[in-house]
Amino acid sequence: MITKDMTLADVVKAHPNTIGFLNGLHLDYCCGGHDPIAMAVREKGLDVDKFLAELNQAAAKKATQRDVHDDIEAFKTLKVTEMLDDLEATHHVTDRRLMAETEELLNKILIVHYPHHGKMLTRLHHLYAGLKAELEEHFAKEEQLVFPLMRQHPHPDSQTLSLIQDLETEHTGAGDVIKEIQELTDNFTPPADACPTFRHTYVVMEQLFDDIFIHIFKENSIAFPEYAEQV
Ligand SMILES: [Fe+2]
Ligand SMILES: [Fe+2]
Structure with missing residues (x-):
C-alpha cells in the first residue's frame, strides 16, 4: 500500500x-x-x-x-560494477543516439517552421543545445573519471563520494532543463499546423527524456546508494 x-x-x-x-x-x-x-x-x-x-x-x-x-528489477540484482557496465552499455548508448537524432530533427523544424513558430523553436533549440552539451560532458565524466574510480575503490572513499554528489547535482540540473522544455512544448503537444517531421521530433524527444529519467533513476536511486553502502 x-x-x-x-x-x-x-x-x-x-x-x-x-x-x-x-x-x-x-x-x-x-x-x-x-x-x-x-x-x-x-x-x-x-x-x-x-x-x-x-x-x-x-x-x-x-x-x-x-x-x-x-x-529495473534485473538492474537491482546486479553488483555495483555490473551496474556501471550496464549503464554504459545501455542508457549511455541509447541516449547518445537519441540526442543526435533529436538535434538533427530540431534543426530541420527550426528552419522550416521559423516563419510561424520562430520564437518558441529558437528557445527550444537553445535549451536543448545546452542540455545536450551538459549531458555529453556528464557522460564523459562518468565513463572516464567517476565510474573507473568506483571500480578501483570498491569500498567508497570520500573523494569518490564527493564526485558522485557532483553527478547527482548535474542530474538535477538536467531534470530542471527537461521540465522547462516540457512546459515550453506544452508537454510535447505539437501545434495544429505541425508537419509530420515536427510531430516526429516531439516523439523522439519525449522518448529521449523518458530514457534519461530511467537512466538517472537507476544511478541516483539504485547504483549510487548501493555503492555508498559498500563500506
Ligand atoms: Fe549515466
Ligand atoms: Fe549520470
Whole structure:
C-alpha cells in the first residue's frame, strides 16, 4: 500500500510498473523525487487522495510497461560494477543516439517552421543545445573519471563520494532543463499546423527524456546508494 508520506523515488523503487503512470502526469520520480508524495502532488495542483488511489491501482495492476519493470528489477540484482557496465552499455548508448537524432530533427523544424513558430523553436533549440552539451560532458565524466574510480575503490572513499554528489547535482540540473522544455512544448503537444517531421521530433524527444529519467533513476536511486553502502 502506497501512502502519502512515501516519496515518489521510493514508490518507483518498490513498484517500477508505476513509471508509465507517473510519466503521464509528468511527475518527477528521479531528480527531485525525494519529497513526500503529498507535497510533490500538491505542487502539481493535483488532488492527493485521488492521486493515491490511482497510483495504488497502477501499482497493483500487472505491469503495463513490462519492459521497464523487468529492466529495473534485473538492474537491482546486479553488483555495483555490473551496474556501471550496464549503464554504459545501455542508457549511455541509447541516449547518445537519441540526442543526435533529436538535434538533427530540431534543426530541420527550426528552419522550416521559423516563419510561424520562430520564437518558441529558437528557445527550444537553445535549451536543448545546452542540455545536450551538459549531458555529453556528464557522460564523459562518468565513463572516464567517476565510474573507473568506483571500480578501483570498491569500498567508497570520500573523494569518490564527493564526485558522485557532483553527478547527482548535474542530474538535477538536467531534470530542471527537461521540465522547462516540457512546459515550453506544452508537454510535447505539437501545434495544429505541425508537419509530420515536427510531430516526429516531439516523439523522439519525449522518448529521449523518458530514457534519461530511467537512466538517472537507476544511478541516483539504485547504483549510487548501493555503492555508498559498500563500506
Ligand atoms: Fe549515466
Ligand atoms: Fe549520470
